[in-house]
Amino acid sequence: MSDLTDLSLLEAARALGRGETSSVELTRACLDRIASIDRRLHAFLCLTPELALEQAQAADARRRSAGRESSNSLSPLLGIPVAIKDVLCLQGVPTTCGSRILEGFRPPYTATSVQRLIEAGAVILGKTNTDEFAMGSSTENSAYGVTHNPWEESRVPGGSSGGSAAATAAHLCFAALGTDTGGSVRQPAAFCGVTGLKTSYGRVSRYGLIAYGSSLDTVGGLARSAADLLPLFQAIAGHDPLDSTSMPAPLAPIHLDDADLQGVRIGVPAEYFLEGMQPEVEAGVRLAVDLLSSLGAQVSEIHLPHTDLALPVYYLIAPAEASANLARYDGIRFGPRLPSADLLEGYLATRGGLFGSEVKRRIMLGTYALSAGYYDAYYGQAQKVRTLIKQDFDEAFRQVDLIACPVAPTTAFGIGAHGDDPLAMYLEDVFTLPANLAGIPGIAFPVGFDSARLPVGMQLMAPHMHEADLLRAVHVYQRETAWHLAVPAL
Amino acid sequence: MALTLEEVRHIAELARLHLYPEEEQRYREQLSAILDYATRLRAVDTSAVPPTASVLPLHAPLRPDTPRAGVARTVILSNAADTSEGMFRIPPIFET
DSSP states (O other): OOOGGGSOHHHHHHHHHTTSSOHHHHHHHHHHHHHHHHHHHOOEEEEOHHHHHHHHHHHHHHHHHHTTGGGGGSOTTTTOEEEEETTBOOTTSOOOTTOGGGTTOOOSSOOHHHHHHHHHTOEEEEEEOOSGGGOOSSSTTOTTOOOOBTTBTTBOOOSSTHHHHHHHHTTSSSEEEEEESSSTTHHHHHHHTOEEEEOOTTTBOOTTBOOSSTTTOEEEEEESSHHHHHHHHHHHBSOOTTOTTSOOOOOOOOOOTTOOOTTOEEEEEGGGSOTTSOHHHHHHHHHHHHHHHHTTOEEEEEOOTTGGGHHHHHHHHHHHHHHHHGGGOOSSSSSOOOOOSSHHHHHHHHHHHHSOHHHHHHHHHHHHHHSTTTTIIIIIHHHHHHHHHHHHHHHHHHHOSEEEEESSSSSOOBTTTTTTOHHHHHGGGTTTHHHHHHTOOEEEEEEEEOTTSOEEEEEEEOSTTOHHHHHHHHHHHHHHOOGGGOOOOO | OOOOHHHHHHHHHHTTOOOOHHHHHHHHHHHHHHHHHHGGGGGSOOTTOOOOSOSSOOOOOOOOOOOOOOOOHHHHHTTSSOEETTEEOOOOSSOO
């Protein structure tokens, strides 16, 4: 093996199973690659090398004591180095949400999703960069500096899980956790050419995920393929008594080997192909749909008539929820406090001085939408139109099994391209927000490159709790194509 | 939907955010543009549409109320900017 980090997650798991390598070796290989490359990418905000090597040694010991006979019952994640988006708590390890207002915060407990990875035997390499409180589509809103796209360092990696996407694409880790409130797993996955799963609302516990938009927030994963994502998804999915919105439904077994597309009905929504979108993105998606069709899928055009309202609905509901969730940052219980003469001045100074401009913008927007005299016109109306958007999907899934569409209107844009124009940045989310409003799962995966050699991504969406259908469909596509195997030259 | 500077200051006060004058001006323009964009929602007839607060079927699960270990007070306090005698210490509220 030339470089252990070039193995896929499942290849690394097989090499571990055959005793050809150890978790300590895999972990050292990832830490070495991070040390040599991440100065340029800035995918990680915090590394946990001591914890990682300790977990790796424990994983190696666990595999040895399991012996060859019972090794089949071990999770493929045992001994696999992964990264965690820095909005998920890991006990005792700095967790910033990309914000100065949480500088120095060390969570007293670990998020359920992270804990389940640890219990499966995964090795935690560190915490990855994110737009502040996951509010953004480029990681440019991180208070700790932007992450660079591994395919072209002058481009953004997408966001808000841009650190996790860049780390996965650059082979700094074998997989990563991200979160998706309006597209924050899928859009960076598309921009970085990796496979990213947004889970159904309620599928993965939000306990220990620092809240942004509580009716929209989901935990998901990024990896180099659907096959690599499967063990990650299986580890984190399932009911958690610590999250009252986690669904009690158990996860049925998922098998990818026998996956096929015979008779699978795929709808292509006309509303997801906009004038002004990058022609290469539309062409790449249409070509991939043709391939899915030639593999047995029944493709038809469908309509999701309220699609153009998803953006204004999201940018009222998410900020409204954020304004409530972020009221807890008061400079008293966690994070730094700026000096002040009295309590009120302390709130004003600390929150005004330590929140970044996008976070303040959304808090203000949400506060306004919830304020007396405007509640019905803005927040109330947005909640009603949200119902119409969800009903669009309910209707569509009576006709089709999956929906195929672009992830974003363009490939990765340049750092600084949207300047200080928030509305232009919000438009990046136009194809990903609807799934969050409806609570359904979506997956992004690479289907080609544009003329600048930047990855083109495509999205599939499925009914609530049907992640297995997404993983199986993408696995069929990835059996026939090699886009997901392309590696950026770094 | 143009916000006035007074409205921006009022929102910032409600949200407990100190803003510099140039921020007030910038947010006035940006929030006005975003709210302008959102006015397209008003054209939708929702008189017969119920609101969606959560996509999940409504349920408020109950569990037995059994005591369990919590996080130690010292651990919780270790994240605070200022503590005293096992408590959070805050700036004065009343004049002394």
